[in-house]
Amino acid sequence: SQTPATLPDYAAWKSLSDLIVHSANTMETRRDAIGSGVLTPSDKLFVRNNLPSPGEAIATDRDAWTVNIEGVKNPRALTIAELKTMGVETVAAVLQCSGNGRAFFPHGASGTQWSVGAAGCVLWTGVPLRTVVDALGGVADGMNYITSTGGEELPEGIDPKTIRVERSVPVAALDRAILAWELNDDPLPVTHGGPLRMVVPGYYGVNNVKYVRHIAFTPNQTDTKIQVSGYRLRDIGVKGASDQPSMWEMNVKSWVTSPLEQTPQGRHMIYGVAFGGSRAVASVEVSLDGGGNWQQARFLGPDLGPFAWRPFVLAANLAPGDYRVVSRATDSDGNSQPENRTENERGYGHNGWKDHGVTLKVT
Template sequence: MNATTKVKRRHFLIGSAGTIAAAAVGGPAIGQDGSEPLPDYVAWKDPDDFIVHSKQTLETKRAAQGSELITPSNELYIRNNLPAPPDEIVADRDAWEIEIDGVANPGTLTVGALKTLGVETVVCVLQCSGNGRAFFDHETSGSQWSVGAAGNVVWTGVPVRAVIDAMGGAAEGMNFLTGTGGEEIPEGVPKETIQVERSLPTEAIDQAILAWEMNGEPMPLAHGGPLRLVVPGYYGVNNVKYVRRLALTAEESPNKIQQTSYRVRPVGVSGDPSQPSMYEMNVKSWITGPLMDAATGKVQIHGVAMGGVSDLEKVEVSTDGGQTWEDAKFLGPNLGPYAWRPFILITELSEGTHMLASRATAQDGQSQPEEFPPNERGYGNNGWRVHAVDVTVS
């Protein structure tokens, strides 16, 4: 089975009167018959916009992504490696404490104290490492994400650089920025086997923030409140929730999530520290749906695109499975190199079935490949062909 026939795409029927019928794929439709309600800790989200993979993994449906510049909090996907802590931790947000180590003057700061050290707002994509995993031919463990484990989010907090400077600067010999999550560890379980603790190269310090707000509101518990490490341009696992400790360290964390998990390796090979870790995101785009202008009979194709760690140069759209390409137009302002940009192309489609694909190119020269090589855990898939959608015009 080739990649084209294997893809679980959305199929659209565009009628002559301008109506659009869409059949969702990739998981159960929730919130329609009440058979699969959202878990209590995310009950405030819109159930009609999600596919529930588990209590800790909720995928935003492709159609719900639309052409929104910022992803509303109630439509943002959920991926938690461990159950969220009890909601008591957000009762007094400013009292939450974080330990700062690997600096000249290590100590503990409250969120209230962090707010006096500096404030910055950054817009960036939050994306799970496995977004696009469902499109690989081989069987992969983990949630079978298609495109819905991503969103564009506004974060507000204190720059990590400002915190380090306030604590006297970095100690000598430190090579990593290590964040430790505050999830509860079950009794009797060695913490290094499940604790969320990620170590990043020190160059990540310059863009990282300790965020207490998301989309202009206090950080929701489900997304890491009261305090979350946010590293623009890096995959979601590095954006540690409920962060309890931030340290400059000489070595990487010894925890499993650092040493063997989130490592890119060939299919059938076990993870080990010598393999590349899921750090910086790659350039990527996908179609989020066609719309129909009944008055003109033209089709509006739209989607979202990201440059990973670079501004976008362009997005091209193909209506014939990649045989020809046309430049799309960006919608809205450029919110920075780490944010996604909605795009649009208005075009005529003849009667029949068309494969609509998008291909993004970043200013650093990276462009989406047609195919992305498989890897054991299904990480980082940005191949444009498998992200395409089929449209039938009648």
Template sequence: MTDLPLARNPLRRSLLTGTGAAIAFGTLGPVRSAFAQGAPARSLPAYAAFKDAGSMIVHSANTIETRRGAAGNGALTTVNQLYVRNNLTPPSADIVAKPDDWVVQIEGVRRPKSLTVRELKAMRTERVAMVLQCSGNGRGMFPSKPSGTPWQVGAAGCVMWTGVPVRDLVHATGGVLPGMLFMTGTGGEVLPVGVDAKSRVERSVPAAAMEDAVLAWEINGQPIPLAHGGPLRLVVPGFTGVNSVKYVKKLAFTTVESDSSIQQTDYRMTPSAEAAIRPTDPSVWQMPPKSWINTPLAGVAKLGARGLLIQGVAFAGVNAVKQVDVSMDGGATWQRAALAGPDLGRFAWRQFELPVQLPAGQYVLASRVTDVRGNVQVENRVENKAGYLNSSWRDHAVAITVA
């Protein structure tokens, strides 16, 4: 996989800066869904008990998916409908009882220091809207059935983070030391006794990602709950969720990538035929262009007085969305959809919609996004051993019958 170019963050403006942002989260959240289907297979774990159970699929205590269509097509995903993915058991809930006391170390800079969340809050803050998506979102669509959670589209959401820009922290600590090629975040999970230290959650991304990264303490205007990495999370816009390290206790600039297992032998685009994941395989970093339809869902669709309204969401990693096209015949022909709702910046998803008149019959609906750099959502998934980065518009298509 070729990484897309990193670029500057266009959200540095008063609309999305500071605690008094003009956007009201309550007005941007998704409409309560009429599409949640069935009941959750398992009970929500205690640390995620606040979730809307009818909107979620509980795969395990550490993997909870949003049902397709349950969150609607809102510009922002409400926290109680946002998916959960933890690589290790979360720390004790005690750490979010006094969030301002949490300490993060800043290393690999000219003046290393430790800062509490309280001290971070005294600095200039910034808000950034971004798609948070698990690297394995869409894994359940791979015919090869890779090991891991069989996510469909629900290991993703669009949320607003509030925190300190990492570039400001770097400036305040004298700048990055020469030769530091990576930004490395270390999570605060407690490893069980006897477990190798390389099992820690620690991820490295190219150091240039610091230009857009944020140390965040709020999600959608509220303190980050334990389920989503509170009291402090490293947020790396445009990159898959694993790179936005939860419970971050150390942010370091390093000459080499972390030696943790989650960096070296996990989250790599290893060809399916390979026996083992290799550290030389491309790391799962930036997200490629991707979209899917949330309305209608697969099954029988009844036309309203004005026909059928096709709706969905689209995003393109570090790049802004330029356009979305929709097909009703499985990709044989395409029509331009309209971008709807607010534009929250290049890291956020865009809502799209297309009203159509369809006679009774069977249809295969698909969507395809193009970003401002001309990158187009792929037709077919990139086959890989672990089922990462499935952005295939064909896999995400829905078959409907118009009555």
């Protein structure tokens, strides 16, 4: 696949040299651009759109943007201006596409061939969904899911159910969901879902619905294609269906970010990032010989909470030779990354440590 030399208009503000542009709707952060900081700068953050981006015009009057809240005791529409008076929190969270790591599946899983860069760790600021729901009398009886609808205008003549970005997550996510209007302390760019986004920390990217227009507490999951058959984990060759696991909570994962490919002999700092997914990351080990021997790495920088990633570092004296550098993280429940990927049709949820390593030539 050819890398377009330019960014699409709606993402022209991003840093082209830090991104691999797969298409006008998909861009990932280069492995060597992730760096050792605790947060991903917005201009380096990956982009993935299932539908074309609506463009900045939808955000000319941010405070007037309305979201309908249904499936609560007192349903109503609220503007961002009103939401801003109800409460405010900031959460650091990893945003990661379900298909991050798809490029490592040897069967050629269809979809964007993401390597490691369809992920970043960012700050979201907004009102906890719980606060909003409490102000509207609480969740109505018998509701099991939170269903969020994206604000894209849909083309005429196509059944909306087949293209609309509308996702349901279990109602238990109410304890962590926030309605965000800021990204990394700036007004949330439309590129990343502004003026308002449903953020579900610890859940895969697709559940973080951009330009959110409707939020409904519902008894059942939505019947949109993106929910019913899309983003479902199944064996190779099997079609997506509602009885298969949905891409909801993320799993524990890590990868090295530096040095890559080639480096002179001597003392080096080996860097990477690690996160627990839906729970905190507890530790990370690094191996220089493809998993034969492991050493404990050290976390770098402040701990921004259970949904954030943590940069890690291991000091190593490297003699000339070939190395296979891999990392393996463990979450606070004791789950460690498996050695191998779980083969699946669409290449989702890859957290196997082996494929995510790098081959390093020390000269």
